[in-house]
Amino acid sequence: MTYLLLALFGGVSGITTVLFGFGGGFVVVPVLYGVLISGAGGALAEQAAMHVAVATSTCVMIVNASLSTRRSARAGTLLKAWLWPLGGFIAVGALIGAVAAGFVSGSVLRAAFVIYLAITIVDCLCRRGFVSAACKGEPRRLSRWSVGPGGIVIGAIATFLGVGGSVMTVPLLRRSGLSMTQATSMANPLSLPVALVGTATYMLTGLSGNALGAGYLGYVNLGAFAVLTLGAWFGMRLAARWVGRIPDQLHAQSYVGLLVVVMISMVLV
Known part of the structure; x- marks a missing residue:
């Protein structure tokens, strides 16, 4: 039953990856956290549920x-000039965030996850430029501050919380004049540095402490990962x-609505 639940929500994560650039973190973290604190992963994994x-x-x-x-590259929705050097600075921040997460408790990680979601939702709803496109015509290029220090902050927060960075990159790109389709397509390649650096760090830091048992590589639950x-994969297809095909404003509203659902689910777990 547990693996069936994970497969179902894995499908949801695939759908949100394609349509909203989430990468899976906003779906996977609350669901897997709930599964682990129920004792399904073993006593040690239950204690380290948020880290796992x-x-x-x-x-x-x-x-x-x-x-x-x-898929986005084949469809021609990626704007390659916007990916670098922003992606490089995100990778630097990702290393900082992954290391920092190893020094805090699971309850702190969970609280940070909820608080960050709440701030993002309020920002998207109250500040102009997200629900409705910020500008018409050619998009504005990102400033040096947004690319450099901004990229490091994005990488650090995203890896610390395990959410990929789309919750920051999508609003940032959206307010620069990109459509929701473009902004969400760009969020996935910009999440790769977070995913790669974060996974490597969590594997290594997890191995340096108490082993969680068979089926784990560091803090990564291999069975849950596979399912x-x-x-x-099915969800993305x-x-x-x-x-x-989704109207731009409805696309933006749906993005915010999904963030609200995830925040509520995390509070209630």
Whole structure:
């Protein structure tokens, strides 16, 4: 029953990866956290539930973001000039965030996850430029502050929380004048540095402490990773037909609505 639940929500993570650039973190972290605190992963994993959920999320994100990036590249929705050097600064921040997460408790990680979601939702609803496009015509290029220090902050927060960075990159790109289709497509390749650096760090830091038992590599739950990834593959195939067909404003409103659902679910777990 547990694996069936994970497969189902893996499918949801695949859909949100393609349509919203989430990469899977906002779905995987609350679901896997709930599964682990129920004792399904063993006593040690229950104690480290939030760390395992975040680490497994970044691992799933590697596959989800890679497949979605490949699809976006074939469809021509990627704006390659916007990917670098922003992606490089995000990678630097990702290393900082992953290391920092190893020094805090699971309850702190969970509280940070909820607080960050709440701030993002309020920002998207109250500040102009997200629900309705910020500008018409050619998009504005990102400033040096947004690319450099901004990229490091994005990488650090995203890896610390295991959410990929789309919750920051999508609003940032949206307010620069990109459509929701473009902004969400760009979020996936920009999540790859977070996924790769975060997964490697969580594996190594997890191995340096108490082993969680068979089926774990560091903090990564390999069984959950496999099931979630398989479900995500089906979800991405299902969602691909809707790319570019959702009205822009409805797309933005749906993005915010999903953040609200995830925040509520995390509070209630």
